[in-house]
Amino acid sequence: MYYRWKLGAAALTLAAAMLLGGAFESAALQQLETHSQAPSQVPADVPVQAQSETASPPGITSGDTDLAAQLDPQIEQWIRTLSAQDEFKSWQSARWTRHPLGAGMHGWLVLIEKDGTEVGYLIVSAAESGELKLTEYGAGENPLFSMRTLYRSMVQLELIDSAMDMTAWHQSSSLPERIYYSPLHAVWKVANGDGWMYIDAKTGEQLPLTEQSFTSLTPYGAETAIGQTTGFSSRSIRLPTFDPFDNTHWLTEPPLQLQSAQPLLGSLTDGYPPVTFSANLYGRTVLAPFAVTGFQEWASGSAYIRLEQEGGRYVPFDALIANGTFHQRPGADAT
Numbered sequence: 001m002y003y004r005w006k007l008g009a010a011a012l013t014l015a016a017a018m019l020l021g022g023a024f025e026s027a028a029l030q031q032l033e034t035h036s037q038a039p040s041q042v043p044a045d046v047p048v049q050a051q052s053e054t055a056s057p058p059g060i061t062s063g064d065t066d067l068a069a070q071l072d073p074q075i076e077q078w079i080r081t082l083s084a085q086d087e088f089k090s091w092q093s094a095r096w097t098r099h100p101l102g103a104g105m106h107g108w109l110v111l112i113e114k115d116g117t118e119v120g121y122l123i124v125s126a127a128e129s130g131e132l133k134l135t136e137y138g139a140g141e142n143p144l145f146s147m148r149t150l151y152r153s154m155v156q157l158e159l160i161d162s163a164m165d166m167t168a169w170h171q172s173s174s175l176p177e178r179i180y181y182s183p184l185h186a187v188w189k190v191a192n193g194d195g196w197m198y199i200d201a202k203t204g205e206q207l208p209l210t211e212q213s214f215t216s217l218t219p220y221g222a223e224t225a226i227g228q229t230t231g232f233s234s235r236s237i238r239l240p241t242f243d244p245f246d247n248t249h250w251l252t253e254p255p256l257q258l259q260s261a262q263p264l265l266g267s268l269t270d271g272y273p274p275v276t277f278s279a280n281l282y283g284r285t286v287l288a289p290f291a292v293t294g295f296q297e298w299a300s301g302s303a304y305i306r307l308e309q310e311g312g313r314y315v316p317f318d319a320l321i322a323n324g325t326f327h328q329r330p331g332a333d334a335t
Contacts, residue, residue, distance in 0.1 A: 078122060079094075082137065096111060099111070101178050107135065107219075109178060120139040121143035122136075127225075133225040135183065137313075138313040144202050144313070146204075150175075150176070176189055184319070185281060188201060198213075207285075208285060222316070224316055234299050235297050236294065239293045241293050244276045244290065249276075250276040256327065256328055264303075264305070268294060275326055275327065277305070279323045281323065293308045294312075295314075302316060303316070305320055
């Protein structure tokens with residue numbers, strides 16, 4: 001598995017010692033065969049198709065009728081907009097389903113599937129202004145809150161008998177709760193005996209969290225995320241990926257001093273040294289570095305930074321800078 005958490009004391013000096021010693025490097029999740037039902041066929045001239053729902057979307061109260069009416073058409077519009085770009089072309093003629101996030105989160109997970117394979121996701125939030133916002137998005141076969149990733153993890157953690165395939169498990173059990181405070185604080189809450197276990201929503205790795213780990217967190221407001229009237233992105237760039245642990249300068253070198261996204265976007269250019277984003281999460285319980293591999297800037301000016309985490313995740317700049325720092329590798333040896 002490419003992405004690796006580094007766990008332990010909050011102090012960066014101790015974290016550095018752990019990193020250099022390699023004591024906490026995670027093993028790859030076991031690849032298990034799954035048996036999922038193929039989706040219904042979608043006509044070629046229909047870009048996306050939603051799973052039908054007869055009631056108001058979960059997470060919307062009966063008084064929010066305008067928001068309920070806007071939700072599905074807006075999801076389809078965002079999917080069409082993104083699917084016109086090379087990285088998201090697999091979304092064309094795909095189907096999608098939406099699922100409420102945890103209680104009080106005022107948001108929805110949208111999973112995009114094509115030919116029986118998950119190919120991406122959106123997180124949609126209802127801002128305090130009442131406008132729907134695109135909180136984050138990403139392409140690839142390992143989306144946020146993937147049930148396939150969760151299934152593999154629960155088998156590895158011996159919470160599910162390996163003899164039970166994913167379809168049988170899904171039909172016989174209720175899914176664990178999705179908890180989403182921000183793009184950097186997203187987990188599955190899984191019953192484990194008389195207590196709870198927390199599994200990272202993207203990587204499927206068990207995190208050393210307790211219920212107290214969430215007490216200081218507040219849901220991301222998404223006010224600067226793109227809204228319902230935002231057009232196509234005005235510019236974007238994709239950069240090569242790299243392993244942040246090949247060079248741990250982000251532990252020892254000072255961060256970039258950023259008051260806005262623009263200086264960061266200027267440094268994310270072919271030929272420039274790579275940039276790592278480092279975050280201390282859940283009350284400094286989890287230290288997480290990410291390779292920064294590009295960005296998309298939308299017509300509204302909102303900048304989404306591309307983080308590599310078993311596939312690309314596009315996250316608003318302000319959601320990142322509120323939880324961590326950006327570090328550019330010294331020297332001119334870009335990779």
